[in-house]
Amino acid sequence: MSSTFAKLKRWFIRKRPEDRAGASLAPPQSLMERYRHYKLLLGANVAILNILADIQTKKSEGFLFDMAYVRGAVNRLGQEVDILVEALVGLSGGRYRELERARQRIAERLQAELAVPEIRPSPLVLPLEEVQDGQFFGGKAEKLGELVRAGFPVPRGFAINAYAQKLFFQQSGLESFVHDAIRSADIRNLDSLRWVEGSIKDRLLATSLPPTLAQALAVAVAELGTERLAVRSSALQEDGLVSFAGQFESFLNVPADMVARRYKEVIASQFTPRALYYCHTSGFSYQELAMGVIVMEMVEAQSAGVMYTADPRNCEPTITVNAIWGLGSVTAGGHAEPDVYRVEGDRLASTKVGDKAHIHLRLPEGGVLEKETPAELQGACLSSAQVLELAELGRAVEQHWGSPQDIEWALDSPGRFSLLQARPLRLTAQAKPSYIPPRLKGVEVLLEQGAIASRGARAGPVFILTDDRDLSRVPQGAVLVAQRAQPEYGLAIGRIAAVVCEMGGVASHLATVLREAGVPAIFGAREATTRLKTGDMVTVDAYYGNIYAGCQEELLRSQPKDLLMQQSRAWRTLERVQEHIIPLNLLDPREENFRPEACRTYHDITRFAHEKAMAELFKFSQGGNYREGARQFKSKLPLEIFVVDLGGGIRPEASESAAIRPEDLTSRPLAAYWRGVEAIGWRGARPLDLVSFISVVMGGASDTQAQDRLQEDNYVIMAADYMNFATRLGYHFTTIESFLGAPGESYITLVYYVGGADLTRRVRRVLFLAKVLRQLDFRVELKGDSLTARIDGYDLETMENRLEALGRLIMVSKQLDMTMNSDALIEDYYQRFIASYDLKV
Amino acid sequence: MGRILAVDDELDMLSLLKIMVEGYTDHQVQCTNNPVEATELLSEEQFDLVISDLKMPGMDGMELLQVAKNKDADLLVLVITAYGSLESAEEAISKGAFDYITKPFRKEQIILAIDKAMRWRELVRQNKELKERLGNG
Numbered sequence: 001m002s003s004t005f006a007k008l009k010r011w012f013i014r015k016r017p018e019d020r021a022g023a024s025l026a027p028p029q030s031l032m033e034r035y036r037h038y039k040l041l042l043g044a045n046v047a048i049l050n051i052l053a054d055i056q057t058k059k060s061e062g063f064l065f066d067m068a069y070v071r072g073a074v075n076r077l078g079q080e081v082d083i084l085v086e087a088l089v090g091l092s093g094g095r096y097r098e099l100e101r102a103r104q105r106i107a108e109r110l111q112a113e114l115a116v117p118e119i120r121p122s123p124l125v126l127p128l129e130e131v132q133d134g135q136f137f138g139g140k141a142e143k144l145g146e147l148v149r150a151g152f153p154v155p156r157g158f159a160i161n162a163y164a165q166k167l168f169f170q171q172s173g174l175e176s177f178v179h180d181a182i183r184s185a186d187i188r189n190l191d192s193l194r195w196v197e198g199s200i201k202d203r204l205l206a207t208s209l210p211p212t213l214a215q216a217l218a219v220a221v222a223e224l225g226t227e228r229l230a231v232r233s234s235a236l237q238e239d240g241l242v243s244f245a246g247q248f249e250s251f252l253n254v255p256a257d258m259v260a261r262r263y264k265e266v267i268a269s270q271f272t273p274r275a276l277y278y279c280h281t282s283g284f285s286y287q288e289l290a291m292g293v294i295v296m297e298m299v300e301a302q303s304a305g306v307m308y309t310a311d312p313r314n315c316e317p318t319i320t321v322n323a324i325w326g327l328g329s330v331t332a333g334g335h336a337e338p339d340v341y342r343v344e345g346d347r348l349a350s351t352k353v354g355d356k357a358h359i360h361l362r363l364p365e366g367g368v369l370e371k372e373t374p375a376e377l378q379g380a381c382l383s384s385a386q387v388l389e390l391a392e393l394g395r396a397v398e399q400h401w402g403s404p405q406d407i408e409w410a411l412d413s414p415g416r417f418s419l420l421q422a423r424p425l426r427l428t429a430q431a432k433p434s435y436i437p438p439r440l441k442g443v444e445v446l447l448e449q450g451a452i453a454s455r456g457a458r459a460g461p462v463f464i465l466t467d468d469r470d471l472s473r474v475p476q477g478a479v480l481v482a483q484r485a486q487p488e489y490g491l492a493i494g495r496i497a498a499v500v501c502e503m504g505g506v507a508s509h510l511a512t513v514l515r516e517a518g519v520p521a522i523f524g525a526r527e528a529t530t531r532l533k534t535g536d537m538v539t540v541d542a543y544y545g546n547i548y549a550g551c552q553e554e555l556l557r558s559q560p561k562d563l564l565m566q567q568s569r570a571w572r573t574l575e576r577v578q579e580h581i582i583p584l585n586l587l588d589p590r591e592e593n594f595r596p597e598a599c600r601t602y603h604d605i606t607r608f609a610h611e612k613a614m615a616e617l618f619k620f621s622q623g624g625n626y627r628e629g630a631r632q633f634k635s636k637l638p639l640e641i642f643v644v645d646l647g648g649g650i651r652p653e654a655s656e657s658a659a660i661r662p663e664d665l666t667s668r669p670l671a672a673y674w675r676g677v678e679a680i681g682w683r684g685a686r687p688l689d690l691v692s693f694i695s696v697v698m699g700g701a702s703d704t705q706a707q708d709r710l711q712e713d714n715y716v717i718m719a720a721d722y723m724n725f726a727t728r729l730g731y732h733f734t735t736i737e738s739f740l741g742a743p744g745e746s747y748i749t750l751v752y753y754v755g756g757a758d759l760t761r762r763v764r765r766v767l768f769l770a771k772v773l774r775q776l777d778f779r780v781e782l783k784g785d786s787l788t789a790r791i792d793g794y795d796l797e798t799m800e801n802r803l804e805a806l807g808r809l810i811m812v813s814k815q816l817d818m819t820m821n822s823d824a825l826i827e828d829y830y831q832r833f834i835a836s837y838d839l840k841v
Numbered sequence: 842m843g844r845i846l847a848v849d850d851e852l853d854m855l856s857l858l859k860i861m862v863e864g865y866t867d868h869q870v871q872c873t874n875n876p877v878e879a880t881e882l883l884s885e886e887q888f889d890l891v892i893s894d895l896k897m898p899g900m901d902g903m904e905l906l907q908v909a910k911n912k913d914a915d916l917l918v919l920v921i922t923a924y925g926s927l928e929s930a931e932e933a934i935s936k937g938a939f940d941y942i943t944k945p946f947r948k949e950q951i952i953l954a955i956d957k958a959m960r961w962r963e964l965v966r967q968n969k970e971l972k973e974r975l976g977n978g
Contacts, residue, residue, distance in 0.1 A: 063946065064947070190878055274874055570857070
């Protein structure tokens with residue numbers, strides 16, 4: 001009894017809020033600060049998801065975007081993720097610092113993908129077989145190096161590093177000369193640009209190579225031990241400034257002692273008026289204007305040409321070989337019409353012999369002679385056996401690189417083929433996408449006007465997901481139909497044909513994940529879960545937002561991919577960077593990997609931060625003592641409630657008042673909830689009359705948590721869009737938290753624990769509550785006699801309705817456990833409550 | 842098949858325009874990043890259409906438009922402008938640009954705009970020819 005007395009004493013002597021006359025109405029600073037972090041986080045979350053959606057749309061809907069777009073998107077994302085992470089760290093009181101490290105790692109990877117690598121000291125010269133990617137020898141040299149290593153016939157040779165040019169410029173004073181010359185150019189005057197071009201070239205050719213470079217070149221040439229060489233450019237970026245600016249010099253049949261001179265001429269050929277115009281506005285950089293150079297043994301070519309290992313218009317595996325007599329250099333100039341051979345499978349399908357009027361031959365003193373083709377060189381350059389041999393070589397190269405190739409080749413006098421260059425085939429056109437009608441005729445439309453969350457069309461049997469726990473039961477090839485767009489549904493990718501949700505934003509986590517996986521999806525398909533039936537075959541048209549009965553073949557024909565766009569630097573860069581941005585690995589908060597260390601993409605970070613933010617704010621709102629800044633909330637109910645307004649929760653007229661009434665509320669969630677509470681009103685005994693109070697204290701004596709709860713006041717922390725209502729109604733304790741913002745952000749959570757009656761009755765009560773809450777679309781978790789429930793993803797109106805219903809439910813459940821003396825009452829109460837949103841016992 | 846001159850100081854956009862237009866249409870695209878070079882190309886060669894960015898260093902698209910129109914009043918100019926700078930696009934139209942599209946744009950948009958311009962050019966040509974015939978008759 002003495003312990004009961006101690007408890008009673010504690011209860012009566014504790015400080016009551018109304019004792020604090022004249023206290024400040026300003027909410028506690030710490031709480032305001034956390035809430036500010038929370039709002040910042042929500043804003044960043046929406047901004048990030050919108051940028052992710054924008055990136056995916058740019059790629060999937062045929063936009064022309066450039067590197068400025070890619071850099072801009074990555075920068076904006078970086079800024080928003082910064083805000084997001086900082087906000088979570090602030091909100092959690094520093095708990096999630098590890099997320100900062102994850103963000104840092106991802107940002108560094110992105111910067112590395114976007115950076116044009118600085119040309120660093122590297123070997124000046126390397127034999128072709130030792131040239132590898134990323135060493136600044138240029139794409140052409142790197143590919144030849146790989147071909148040599150793979151055993152393809154490539155003439156012997158070496159490559160000169162772009163760093164050699166940098167060294168040359170820096171050691172000879174050319175660098176400052178080029179800078180000054182570019183700065184002095186008048187970009188409004190083409191003649192001025194041409195004059196600068198001329199002066200740079202003259203100066204460059206008149207400047208000696210540094211001894212180290214000259215020597216390295218001489219040694220490499222000597223080691224080749226051949227009299228005649230070819231000197232060719234090898235640009236660092238295939239579609240960078242250098243390749244855009246124009247044609248570069250390439251020299252055939254160069255005598256060994258002229259290699260250094262030709263090298264300088266190749267380098268000089270970059271400084272075109274276009275390049276100088278660009279540099280005048282963007283600055284000169286070696287990354288843009290430096291190149292590798294290839295020096296190869298000259299092939300004694302009797303014929304030469306190019307070969308495409310696929311048809312560039314449609315990617316069909318037909319091999320086309322062009323051939324002319326001699327060195328092959330005439331083709332580019334167009335002074336000879338080449339032979340054209342087409343190979344299909346292992347047979348020569350057609351031969352068209354061209355009028356090869358001119359031929360390039362090697363001059364004994366070096367250089368090339370163009371002359372009329374001699375009479376003895378008539379007819380086709382290649383025999384059909386040679387064409388087939390070459391085609392086989394082409395196929396092997398294509399197989400080695402895994403994509404169609406554009407190959408330069410030469411055939412020497414003994415009849416051996418050499419490969420002089422290989423690069424990915426540039427596709428010139430493609431089949432036009434087939435027309436998709438906005439509405440199929442003569443077909444039953446089951447649903448229409450949904451929002452396109454992920455473009456495409458697929459058919460499959462419907463699977464209505466009513467309980468998220470059934471996700472693993474979704475059959476292979478099904479169309480997943482659900483009310484909300486939950487990120488966890490991403491776990492079913494691989495099994496599902498398409499997704500249809502009644503709610504959900506096109507910039508939600510799930511939409512992003514589905515677009516990434518190419519699974520068509522329609523969100524906002526009202527009544528989808530009631531109008532579609534599990535097992536029915538449907539076609540989801542996520543081009544126009546319709547769902548048709550049956551399998552509609554017309555829609556299912558696959559649309560050709562935009563291969564042209566995919567060749568651009570911006571596209572390829574975006575492909576690489578989005579690997580660090582878009583995939584979502586943290587699908588399920590219950591899984592072990594749902595932690596900062598496992599975040600590999602910005603999307604992971606965003607998902608993690610958003611999920612944890614709600615928990616953190618809840619925890620903080622619960623854990624504090626917020627008497628400071630609290631006002632009394634006066635209602636018809638015999639309840640002592642104190643509210644803390646974080647901003648916008650009270651109408652301005654009442655803002656100076658220490659006591660407010662329900663009609664003063666402008667907090668959307670609290671107003672909705674309170675409507676439900678007032679609709680039921682207070683029934684039964686006043687709270688905390690002495691008898692029931694003692695019985696509760698005694699009943700809960702073994703539960704110290706219950707004791708502590710009893711000593712709390714009813715507090716609401718609220719804002720225009722937020723409430724956290726911790727309340728004691730009779731002998732049960734509930735905390736309801738809600739944020740009503742954008743549809744993707746809004747949620748209601750309910751935590752409900754320990755009442756006064758015996759355990760069995762209390763469990764019956766939570767079973768009743770769970771049944772109702774599930775009917776109201778909450779996800780419910782039960783643990784003994786306590787319960788947590790959550791709802792999100794719905795529009796504002798629905799959420800307000802749910803809050804009101806929750807207000808009613810909480811009020812009718814007050815002391816309900818006392819009456820629950822049989823299991824049958826669970827179903828009985830449930831039916832009665834659902835019928836009228838009221839329950840009188 | 843027509844000849845198009847594309848002018849944009851952003852190299853990526855320029856090469857992309859060339860790839861896309863040549864890939865999806867029969868037209869040939871000549872590119873330059875320097876609007877001053879564009880004026881020189883205009884005086885040396887015949888083009889059916891100029892596609893030009895509006896904001897470029899040295900000489901902006903509006904000035905290039907004037908040069909093009911002075912040279913050949915029938916030459917069509919399609920202006921590309923950044924999203925959010927519609928005033929300048931409208932100004933370009935008032936100064937004789939045939940049409941404008943805003944960045945970023947879909948490939949269909951640019952291809953349709955080009956088709957429209959080319960058909961218009963053909964109509965103007967036919968119209969002139971018919972008038973001349975009537976005048977001669």
